[in-house]
Amino acid sequence: MEALFSLLFQTLILVPLGFIFGRFSEKKHLKSLEEREDRNSKILVTDLKSFTMLSSTDQRAEMLIGEVTIATDYYKSFVGKLRNFFGGEMIGFETLKMRARREATMKIIEQAQEKGFNAICNLRLETADIGGSTLSRKSAITVSILASATAYVCNKA
């Protein structure tokens, strides 16, 4: 009886709650990302190991790091569990991961902008598994991304 009650509580209250607030926070995050990406669109971002088009007059370079951890909402976890049973693409988690990556990259770009660089090379994006949450089915799903890159000044053609 108690198990049935907790199941009902989960599906009738937590899932809609997660749907409403999760949607809201995701939309807000995507909007802020788009704004910031537009603002900093002039910075050249590559994952090349070499300094392409390095400026001959200003040869500064600095490593920058950006980290971010985002949690899922209850709705996404619920849909994810269903998907895991039937198989197929998990769109909710795809957007979640991409959001985290864009945020981590954005943090680096903003630092570069602040320090007067106009290009970033050797961008590396690492997925960190804090707390080993992906191994157990019960704990909440979180996504952590560690981004590192080198900022430099390039003379654009």
Added chain:
Amino acid sequence: MIVVNTETVPGYEMLEMKGIVQGNTVRAKHAGRDIAAGFKNLVGGELKGYTELLTESRREAVERMIAQARELGANAVVNVRFSTSAVTAGAAELYAYGTAVILNKID
């Protein structure tokens, strides 16, 4: 579309760099495959279902990356890197990223 994991392509020169392009996908196999994989774990051998899962995911991620490069007007993606991660048990994420460039053939 030329897709390589080196920084340069022999016989081509780089005309313009368009910046980073990326593609990802998160996929799962149905519970039947998960159970079959569980049994396979007892006797050993290739987990065909999961191999398939990774192949499908990799293809999808690369396709998405190429689509982004096309949108930017690039004709090649260089320095492609792959990264995988587990989202939940039984589901895998594949992520591909590279630098979109315009290459020109050297005569």
